[in-house]
Amino acid sequence: MIVRTRFAPSPTGYLHLGGARTALFAWAYARHFGGTFILRIEDTDLERSTPQAVQAILDGMAWLGLQHDEGPFYQMQRMDRYREVVAQLLANGSAYHCYSSPAEVEAMRERQRLAGDKPRYDGAWRPAPGKTLPPVPADRQPVVRFCNPLDGEVTWIDLVKGPITIANREMDDLVIARPDGTPTYNFCVAVDDSDMEITHVIRGDDHVNNTPRQINILHALGAKLPEYGHLPMILGTDGEKLSKRHGAVSVMDYPAQGFLPEAMLNYLARLGWSHGDEEIFSMAQFIEWFDLDHLSKSPAQFNPEKLAWVNNHYIKHTDDAQLAGLVRPLMVDAQFDGSPDLARAIGLMKERANTLIEVASATMLFYRQPQPDAALLTQHLTEAVKPALAEFATRCETVEWSKAAIAAMIKEVLTSHGLKMPQLAMPLRLLLTGQLQTPAIDAVIELFGRSLVQKRLLNGLE
Template structure:
């Protein structure tokens, strides 16, 4: 039989992995929370490294000094921990590597692959305005770019320069993207990038190359908003004589309105979903399916994800964020989770309702009774609160279900329940049946008013199971409080 065909991406990946250890990274900027898109990229990078027995590195790109905060760093670390994306190295902070960057910059200037530029902001704006008026592309015109036989302007006194990368003037930059396939951009489409600001702090596109080089990163998964940065970075890699990683640019995640999810639009932080009562394994499962698939599998474990995620089957199209689908995934995992675990996880959500509870056997029984009705831990806490706080039934439910005609049966049930010497589901069920028989009524006629009075809702799981998990005196008091 003929050998099965291997796709070009698989061939490239195989050739690459034969010579380099798999090392991936995630490098968030601490200028805000861990964005869902960044979390998905982190997940893909983590899963790829784990699949191939490689290493996953966390790097904090904090060179935007004015906007970076320790609170953001803490939130990023907490989100990574919650998702279970353990890293082998890090966190590594760029601001602690300034000496390394400066050394490389000086080497590049000496080698002629970078140069100092003394153009003022006003000169640059005038330059680009002139280009625009002539119908030309706005770009740096190379005023301070050294060339053989070229006389540079005199260095102005007291002006701090930037450092620019001397980008090749001709030729193409081509790479075989792990997601998008072959991409080619002509060097004339990009100009001489600023790699050091006037304050001496290096810029993103330079630091990321030095970091990936020093950390021997073999594969870079990131959002496709970085496609336009890649030609500059490849050219800098080449100027440094550094080995290139393989790049995979994953499409954006779109929100409900079809617009790109962003830090400025909507609750898109990972920790917002933790606070919203979602389980980490559900979020991991849902995020992984936003742009990747394994057949028709919808629900799978972390171990299965690692086993399956080989870098193939990444979508080239944007993914649509679907809150309803996420709720379904989370509800599925709520059903699978142990009662003991959910009892511990629901405690912070009960605390937000002013309820101090213990994750004991009784709480576990209550969790078991209601978890199948819940999409989140917040919903579970909302069900459980009736066991800890006085209930407030709606006027509509009281008027519809707690009528004068049913009050004698309610009073009879209160007496019967108060007299029970054993308090369990079977005893409660027996008491309800006796009252129904004695009063000559049907179960719904009594059960719904009792639910409203004791639990505050007209619909609950089996009434005997619900009541048996209350204290006996609480049930009696609520029935008599009519």
């Protein structure tokens, strides 16, 4: 069997983190078995589906690097196929025309609620041997309903949750085509999964109740059933379902906030799946390790701090030149003329940064004019330290321009003037960068370069 999985989002909004995790797991499962990953856009909800939402899904998938092998397929472009299958089901008695109006169906359900019964369509228009159907209203277009089995059960071995059984009496006859002929969600999904020969349906557990309906439709079509695996939802830090109030939940919010796609993939992979104690791994490793046996049955909790930690790891281990290409567009006010090489500056500043935005902000100290606070200058640029700074500026003319040689020169200046490291390092930082906190001062000085260091020190001593 060739494994064929699919990711089938509805374009009614952005690609959220739960959807991205579903796509990742379906993609990885197909890759693990050398199978096929299909992208299908379920856009039959005409009132809510938008081209912008479709593009947001495609952009999110592209940013994550989850490339599909087939598709994207759009359900609205398959209307002729759905009508063909509706006609087939009508012809073989697996579906029927229902002329009950929405008001009549609602009144029917209200009577059932008052009687303490589960609200459901009562089958008034369902054909049966010896049954006389009501007269067809002349002014009403019918819906098409599926003949759901009246007894028995639907059972499947869920790849995540284990055995699940739902009695057919819990389901009424599903509308599969509206009065205008447009098909409905569960019907389209079943037809698509059959036509596309999907072998494994990996999706969120909010679809568990849809599964028996789709299984019954697939049985009526004589189609082979896929295996189903339903992923527990992702919760926020407060234990509630992840939503906008927890911050950025659209995948495309994260590149704007300075997250790397490798970090997001690594983090999403660990939401509900594990391989021993491994926290950091490549996508090649994930594909090799991934199976559905190690998926958790419990909801996963989204932790922004953990995501930031993972992103920090990937920033630290990304090539400096590659990072420079990502960070430079974020440094909108930077002055790059005559300044240090950006890749080298990023290599010095990236260790403690959790996002590319933090890298850009930290690195800006090399690409702007320093504007030290006057009170800090008064505090640190004392008369006692000015001679040492002047000697330091003079010795910069001849010292070998390397971090080690600069560090040795700093020690010599400290000794000759009887100063301690902070007494010299603080005014050096202020005059060169305008701030008191930087990486090691010898590394900062080396990056600034001989002429710029001398210029800023001499200007500060005037």
